[in-house]
Amino acid sequence: MMTIQEVSKLAGISVRALHYYDAIGLLPPTKLTEAGYRLYDDTAIARLQSILLFRELEFPLKDIKRILDDPNFDQTGALADQIKLLELRQERLGRLISLARETLETGVTPMKFNAFDKTEQEKFAAEVKEKWGHTAAYREYRRREEDGTTGDSTDLMNCFAKLGKLKRLDPAAPESQAAVRELQQFITDHFYTCTPEILAGLGEMYVADERFRQNIDKAGGEGTAEFAAQAIGVYCGK
Numbered sequence: 001m002m003t004i005q006e007v008s009k010l011a012g013i014s015v016r017a018l019h020y021y022d023a024i025g026l027l028p029p030t031k032l033t034e035a036g037y038r039l040y041d042d043t044a045i046a047r048l049q050s051i052l053l054f055r056e057l058e059f060p061l062k063d064i065k066r067i068l069d070d071p072n073f074d075q076t077g078a079l080a081d082q083i084k085l086l087e088l089r090q091e092r093l094g095r096l097i098s099l100a101r102e103t104l105e106t107g108v109t110p111m112k113f114n115a116f117d118k119t120e121q122e123k124f125a126a127e128v129k130e131k132w133g134h135t136a137a138y139r140e141y142r143r144r145e146e147d148g149t150t151g152d153s154t155d156l157m158n159c160f161a162k163l164g165k166l167k168r169l170d171p172a173a174p175e176s177q178a179a180v181r182e183l184q185q186f187i188t189d190h191f192y193t194c195t196p197e198i199l200a201g202l203g204e205m206y207v208a209d210e211r212f213r214q215n216i217d218k219a220g221g222e223g224t225a226e227f228a229a230q231a232i233g234v235y236c237g238k
Contacts, residue, residue, distance in 0.1 A: 001030065001039040011048055026065045027051060046075060053082040054132065057125050062201050067132050081128050088121040151190025157219040159183045163228045164220020171230035180228075180235040196236045203232030 008015045021027035022038065027048055029038035040048075047068060054064045067073060096116070163179045170176065180199075187194035187202075194202075206212050207229045216225040 001041055002045070004029070004038045004040070007040050007045065007048065010045075011052065013048075013052070021051070021061075024061065024065070026061055026068075046079075049082060050075065050078045053078060053085070053128075056082075056085065057128055059132075062197070066197070078132065081132075085121070085124060085128070088124055092118065092121060151186065155190070156186065157215070159186050160216045160219040160224055160228060162220075163231065164224040166231075167221065167223055167227045171227060172234045176227075176231045177235055180231045183228075183232075184235075199232055200236040203229040203236070206232075 002010070004015055004018050007013075008018060018027065018038075022029060027044065030041040030044050031039050033039060050068055050073075051064055054067065055061075059067070095114070159179070159182060163176070163183070166173070166176050166179055184194045184199050187199075192198075206216055206225045213225040216228060217223065220228075
């Protein structure tokens with residue numbers, strides 16, 4: 001077992017970040033001492049390695065949690081990808097060091113811009129994102145899409161139209177919450193299993209992504225996306 005300070009030093013991540021990972025359920029400690037101190041075993045450390053890999057690839061924390069909680073997640077495969085990514089970065093760093101050393105020794109800046117090339121590194125990062133970004137929900141959606149059992153986007157917009165008619169109410173009002181529950185059930189029935197966690201992420205996306213905001217506001221009137229996000233936040237306990 002390792003203390004949170006030892007894990008912080010080992011991984012190069014702040015204690016505050018580890019506290020936050022615990023708070024959002026991304027990396028809970030293996031156990032707590034009687035005094036309330038966090039302890040982490042090898043399994044937790046391995047999970048932290050995977051978290052840091054996906055952070056390097058700029059995955060949002062909520063997506064990382066969904067990936068790691070997926071029962072089909074391959075820890076060994078993720079670690080192999082992490083090693084490959086680090087090797088590519090090491091090679092690029094080596095080229096930059098050689099370029100800087102040559103410049104220092106000769107006093108002349110050599111025209112070797114290939115040392116800055118990140119093409120191979122970015123290509124591999126994109127491949128890893130493609131591989132691990134497909135969560136269980138995404139795979140379920142693709143299966144339904146192949147089977148021809150996905151829902152119609154028009155019907156989905158009708159759910160937002162209903163929410164739009166409730167904008168004058170409080171997001172926490174029973175009618176608002178019932179409309180959110182109906183939206184969640186529609187997504188589950190026609191696209192993929194919409195867990196509270198997934199629904200919370202969707203609520204954030206409805207206002208963060210301008211395309212979603214525009215389409216939702218078009219269905220329910222201006223301000224519908226913001227209202228839907230607030231109602232979803234209440235529904236999901238935020």
